[in-house]
Amino acid sequence: MERRRLHLVLTLALIVVLFLALWWADTHLGEFPLRVARTGAIYVVAAVAYNLVNGVTGQFSLGPNGFMALGGYTTALLILPLQQKQFVWFLEPLMWPFNSFSFPGYLFGLAVLLGGVVGAIGALLVGIPSFRLRGDYLAIATFGFGEIIFVLANNLIRLTNGPLGMKGIPEYANVYWCFGAAVLATLVVSNIANSSYGRAMKAIRDDEIAAEAMGVNVFRTKMLAFVTSGFFGGVAGGLLVSLITTISPTLFTFGMTFNLLIIIVLGGLGSITGSVVTGLGFAVVSELLRVVEAPIDIGSLHIPGVPGMRMVVFSILLVLLMIFYRRGLFGQFELSWDWVLSVLRVTRGVREWKRERKTESS
Amino acid sequence: MTLETFIQQLMNGISLGSLYALIAIGYTMVYGILRLINFAHSDIFMVGAYFAFFLVAIFRLPWGVSAILAIVLTALVGIIVDRAAYRPVRNAPRISALMTAVGVSFFLENLGLVTVGARPKAFQRPDIMARVIKIGPAAVSGVSIWVPILSLALLALLLFIVYRTKVGMAMRSVSTDIETTRLMGVDVDRVISYTFAIGSALAAAGGIMWACKYPQINPLMGIYPGWKAFTAAVVGGIGNITGAMLGGFLIGLVEIMTVALLPGLSGYRDGIIFTLLLVFLLLRPTGILGEPLKEKV
Numbered sequence: 248m249e250r251r252r253l254h255l256v257l258t259l260a261l262i263v264v265l266f267l268a269l270w271w272a273d274t275h276l277g278e279f280p281l282r283v284a285r286t287g288a289i290y291v292v293a294a295v296a297y298n299l300v301n302g303v304t305g306q307f308s309l310g311p312n313g314f315m316a317l318g319g320y321t322t323a324l325l326i327l328p329l330q331q332k333q334f335v336w337f338l339e340p341l342m343w344p345f346n347s348f349s350f351p352g353y354l355f356g357l358a359v360l361l362g363g364v365v366g367a368i369g370a371l372l373v374g375i376p377s378f379r380l381r382g383d384y385l386a387i388a389t390f391g392f393g394e395i396i397f398v399l400a401n402n403l404i405r406l407t408n409g410p411l412g413m414k415g416i417p418e419y420a421n422v423y424w425c426f427g428a429a430v431l432a433t434l435v436v437s438n439i440a441n442s443s444y445g446r447a448m449k450a451i452r453d454d455e456i457a458a459e460a461m462g463v464n465v466f467r468t469k470m471l472a473f474v475t476s477g478f479f480g481g482v483a484g485g486l487l488v489s490l491i492t493t494i495s496p497t498l499f500t501f502g503m504t505f506n507l508l509i510i511i512v513l514g515g516l517g518s519i520t521g522s523v524v525t526g527l528g529f530a531v532v533s534e535l536l537r538v539v540e541a542p543i544d545i546g547s548l549h550i551p552g553v554p555g556m557r558m559v560v561f562s563i564l565l566v567l568l569m570i571f572y573r574r575g576l577f578g579q580f581e582l583s584w585d586w587v588l589s590v591l592r593v594t595r596g597v598r599e600w601k602r603e604r605k606t607e608s609s
Numbered sequence: 610m611t612l613e614t615f616i617q618q619l620m621n622g623i624s625l626g627s628l629y630a631l632i633a634i635g636y637t638m639v640y641g642i643l644r645l646i647n648f649a650h651s652d653i654f655m656v657g658a659y660f661a662f663f664l665v666a667i668f669r670l671p672w673g674v675s676a677i678l679a680i681v682l683t684a685l686v687g688i689i690v691d692r693a694a695y696r697p698v699r700n701a702p703r704i705s706a707l708m709t710a711v712g713v714s715f716f717l718e719n720l721g722l723v724t725v726g727a728r729p730k731a732f733q734r735p736d737i738m739a740r741v742i743k744i745g746p747a748a749v750s751g752v753s754i755w756v757p758i759l760s761l762a763l764l765a766l767l768l769f770i771v772y773r774t775k776v777g778m779a780m781r782s783v784s785t786d787i788e789t790t791r792l793m794g795v796d797v798d799r800v801i802s803y804t805f806a807i808g809s810a811l812a813a814a815g816g817i818m819w820a821c822k823y824p825q826i827n828p829l830m831g832i833y834p835g836w837k838a839f840t841a842a843v844v845g846g847i848g849n850i851t852g853a854m855l856g857g858f859l860i861g862l863v864e865i866m867t868v869a870l871l872p873g874l875s876g877y878r879d880g881i882i883f884t885l886l887l888v889f890l891l892l893r894p895t896g897i898l899g900e901p902l903k904e905k906v
Contacts, residue, residue, distance in 0.1 A: 301704065305702075305704060307703075307704050307707050307708075309711075373887070375891075376887055376890045376891035377890060379891070379894075380890065380894045383644075383646055383703070383707065384890055384894065386646060386707060387646065387839065387843065387886065387890070388886070388887055388890055390836065391836070391840070391883035391884075391886045391887060392883070392887070394836065394879060394880070394883050395880045395883045395884060395887075398876070398877055398879050398880035398883075399877075399880065401876065402876040402877055402880075505711070505715055508708060508711065512708060516704070553723050554723075555719055555722045555723050555727075556723055558715065558719040558722075559716065559719045559720055559723055561715075562712050562713075562715035562716035562719055563712075563716060565708065565709075565711070565712035565715070566694050566709055566712040566713060566716065569698055569701070569705050569706075569708050569709040569712065570694070570697040570698060570709070573698075573701060573705055
């Protein structure tokens with residue numbers, strides 16, 4: 248118990264330090280680095296939740312783009328100002344009840360939360376048919392679900408404004424919201440992963456039949472992981488549309504899922520630490536990799552820029568990772584206070600030992 | 610609906626369904642042997658159409674020659690994909706193989722976008738496909754007649770290979786029990802290569818005929834046909850070749866007939882197929898012809 252309280256205090260202290268750092272960043276850094284950081288934090292929210300399904304529970308889902316779309320549309324409909332709503336739906340009117348209200352800025356948190364709830368309901372609907380079966384049906388069903396959402400978003404003009412989407416969504420998602428959600432998602436997911444439910448999930452990943460024989464309720468455990476990931480997927484979608492202030496069906500295509508897949512594989516399937524690190528890193532690297540798409544001049548040799556080259560690089564990276572480096576950067580390693588403290592203790596021990604040896608020799 | 614439009618739509622549905630059947634075979638064969646959803650299969654389909662396009666448009670080869678050459682080249686691409694990407698992860702956890710397949714699929718799509726560009730290209734189809742033929746009162750395009758005939762010929766050839774040749778026997782054996790087959794002295798990796806070659810060749814044939822039917826090709830053209838064909842494979846019973854054919858025709862007819870009978874839903878046609886997939890997963894996951902799932906402990 249003593250150790251647990253120490254860990255709690257340390258975690259809270261770390262969060263305070265993080266937010267002080269964010270406050271400094273918010274006041275001192277420019278618009279562009281902050282934007283990359285916020286994107287990274289949103290990636291963390293989505294990737295950590297996605298990893299709970301794919302890495303910790305070992306079920307192959309291709310669904311995060313669908314859940315993010317659900318959350319994104321929900322949040323956008325809730326926070327888009329009334330005047331803007333009239334302006335956006337100029338062909339056909341927006342359906343009731345969304346045409347009669349709009350959340351003010353201080354209710355942004357609630358709007359994002361509701362986006363998460365809608366994402367979770369979506370996950371529930373896909374999870375029930377697909378988890379009744381073993382095997383790869385989840386991948387198929389989640390992909391189909393993402394496509395159904397895409398088709399609906401394109402056709403339900405009175406709800407989504409079709410292919411045109413919405414613009415002028417208020418930019419409430421500042422660094423505090425984005426990183427707050429990232430911290431929350433990381434804490435919730437890592438607590439689930441370390442609980443008895445999490446151990447049941449890992450048991451299912453390693454051997455589903457053995458887990459079932461040991462009394463794990465396979466269906467319920469998978470559903471827990473999946474609905475949690477649907478919730479945070481929805482939250483990430485809501486934050487994303489408020490960050491970029493527009494939404495359209497093409498924002499949440501399969502490419503989004505692909506990015507998240509790269510993040511969790513590179514970080515290490517099942518390692519939440521890995522997803523956090525690579526989620527933040529991915530936002531930075533994909534900005535840096537714009538170099539690949541820009542024209543390059545080497546002496547007299549001119550290589551014209553090739554748009555889309557980034558995705559080629561990423562897809563080769565995914566295949567190579569799967570073949571040669573399946574454990575990813577972190578494997579299944581988790582950064583924990585126990586680990587940090589033991590490292591500190593070891594280094595202190597080594598230092599003392601060196602000092603003793605020095606005094607002995609002199 | 611008049612009789613003419615009904616016949617037209619029926620022919621349209623059958624020709625679309627036969628294309629889905631051709632693609633679905635590749636999914637179901639690979640799944641039957643490796644338990645792998647070959648996500649890249651839909652892009653192999655696209656590659657086949659592009660090979661035919663380039664052979665006709667750039668090398669100016671006669672139509673029949675370039676179609677056959679394109680099918681052979683695509684079969685080679687299928688073998689290369691298996692060797693380079695899938696064989697190294699064959700003994701890895703299943704989820705790694707699936708992720709590799711997603712990676713290969715994305716690679717082929719984006720390589721296509723980078724090399725040939727996103728702009729759709731007009732596909733030169735042979736005259737025989739473009740000609741309009743009269744059946745009773747209905748005028749039907751040549752594509753709707755020739756595509757089912759050619760597809761049925763290819764499907765018959767496939768059934769002959771699978772059930773009447775030694776390679777086919779090896780394939781069926783590998784799909785039943787891979788380890789025992791290995792012990793019987795069968796070169797399993799070679800059989801798997803043959804499977805990829807046959808599946809890819811059929812996908813290429815499907816891709817070329819698709820391009821004749823909808824004469825515009827682009828690097829992302831494979832995604833929707835591929836997933837609908839996969840739905841067909843699931844509906845027919847994944848791993849079952851006859852089931853995949855049946856499922857293909859069913860999906861094609863459902864897709865065309867919903868749009869024909871309820872034009873108001875035409876925007877939702879892709880959604881309807883995926884909803885059908887979810888319904889099948891819920892009510893009859895083994896598909897129409899699939900055997901009940903057996904657990905191997």
